[in-house]
Amino acid sequence: MTRPVPTVLPPDLYGKHVHDPTTRVLDRIATAKVTLSTLINRGRLPSGVNDHRFPVVVTDRVLVAADADVVSLRLESPSGRSLPRWQPGAHIDLELPSGRIRQYSLCGDPADRGAYRIAVRRIPDGGGGSIEVHDELAVGTELMVRGPRNAFLFAPPGRGSTARRLHFVAGGIGITPILAMARAADRLGVPWTMVYCGRTLDTIPFLDEIAEFGDRVTVRTDADHGIPTAADLLAGVDGDTAVYCCGPTVMTAALLSAIRDMDGVEFHSERFSPAPVVDGAPFAVRLAATGEIVEVGADETMLAAILRARPNQPYSCRQGFCGTCVVRVVAGSPDHRDTVLTDSDHAEGKTLACVSRGHGDTLVLDL
Numbered sequence: 582m583t584r585p586v587p588t589v590l591p592p593d594l595y596g597k598h599v600h601d602p603t604t605r606v607l608d609r610i611a612t613a614k615v616t617l618s619t620l621i622n623r624g625r626l627p628s629g630v631n632d633h634r635f636p637v638v639v640t641d642r643v644l645v646a647a648d649a650d651v652v653s654l655r656l657e658s659p660s661g662r663s664l665p666r667w668q669p670g671a672h673i674d675l676e677l678p679s680g681r682i683r684q685y686s687l688c689g690d691p692a693d694r695g696a697y698r699i700a701v702r703r704i705p706d707g708g709g710g711s712i713e714v715h716d717e718l719a720v721g722t723e724l725m726v727r728g729p730r731n732a733f734l735f736a737p738p739g740r741g742s743t744a745r746r747l748h749f750v751a752g753g754i755g756i757t758p759i760l761a762m763a764r765a766a767d768r769l770g771v772p773w774t775m776v777y778c779g780r781t782l783d784t785i786p787f788l789d790e791i792a793e794f795g796d797r798v799t800v801r802t803d804a805d806h807g808i809p810t811a812a813d814l815l816a817g818v819d820g821d822t823a824v825y826c827c828g829p830t831v832m833t834a835a836l837l838s839a840i841r842d843m844d845g846v847e848f849h850s851e852r853f854s855p856a857p858v859v860d861g862a863p864f865a866v867r868l869a870a871t872g873e874i875v876e877v878g879a880d881e882t883m884l885a886a887i888l889r890a891r892p893n894q895p896y897s898c899r900q901g902f903c904g905t906c907v908v909r910v911v912a913g914s915p916d917h918r919d920t921v922l923t924d925s926d927h928a929e930g931k932t933l934a935c936v937s938r939g940h941g942d943t944l945v946l947d948l
């Protein structure tokens with residue numbers, strides 16, 4: 582049985598690419614038929630975690646979608662040294678000149694130790710990171726990166742998966758980790774197929790590279806084919822298949838729902854935007870430096886509320902795994918909802934504003 586993909590589209594559909602723990606929540610309700618990606622321990626992943634911080638320089642930039650809204654950057658070591666190894670699905674943290682930290686999947690060739698490649702869609706109404714990448718990161722710009730880290734592990738058949746074939750589903754800029762996975766599958770000689778979606782052909786990045794894969798890839802656009810159903814995205818998928826999806830929330834949720842009813846199908850996913858707040862109750866935070874009171878609504882994050890008062894408050898993933906938004910609670914009892922901080926971090930008052938909340942009382946933050 583398949584269910585239609587919801588027709589209410591988020592503003593960043595096919596757009597901003599960040600990492601997502603929604604499947605962590607969905608996993609708790611999934612049936613045993615579905616094997617989810619290892620997002621459960623995101624932030625404490627047993628492998629692929631790398632906290633290296635090192636300089637890179639932009640050595641090339643190319644517009645990779647016809648609408649010019651997606652730029653691909655080639656990043657190399659300024660000294661010509663080899664860059665840390667990575668596997669398909671990995672991402673790096675980019676420290677932008679403004680101080681913003683943003684995460685982008687690596688979409689180049691893991692065998693190329695001389696360069697990383699990322700691709701970034703311009704999001705006019707986002708947090709400003711993508712605009713900064715587009716407008717400020719010219720060839721020759723030096724910046725720091727951290728990682729690579731891998732929270733979207735690729736385990737091809739015979740190397741950690743009992744599946745016999747792979748099926749990739751990519752939505753817009755979600756092609757970035759999927760592209761590296763497809764190339765890896767190609768090299769390994771694993772049978773695979775892909776459905777690649779976007780609003781229009783003009784908005785879909787890397788069409789030229791995708792064309793090299795021939796008819797294994799089905800490109801479909803909302804404009805020409807309508808919004809896809811889960812059945813459209815899973816066409817030809819049966820048992821013994823591992824499905825890897827990177828796209829918007831509605832896409833991953835619809836696929837997970839459909840795959841739950843399919844025997845022997847693994848599901849691994851990563852999505853763009855933060856999970857909606859679940860079981861939220863309103864509370865207030867007081868910013869200790871000024872005494873300002875900020876009300877946090879039931880359906881918004883503490884980070885979103887803080888940003889109204891402190892627009893430059895640092896954040897990155899907005900999903901509780903990068904640690905960028907850490908704040909210290911000096912009074913009140915937080916409801917910690919992250920998977921990154923340790924018990925001793927929590928005991929010191931640290932909490933992650935993008936996911937953690939209050940218990941109804943006022944939290945006083947060291948801000």
Ligand code: FES
Pocket residue numbers: 896897898899900901902903904905906907933934935936
């Ligand atoms: S912004 Fe990444 S943990 Fe909060």
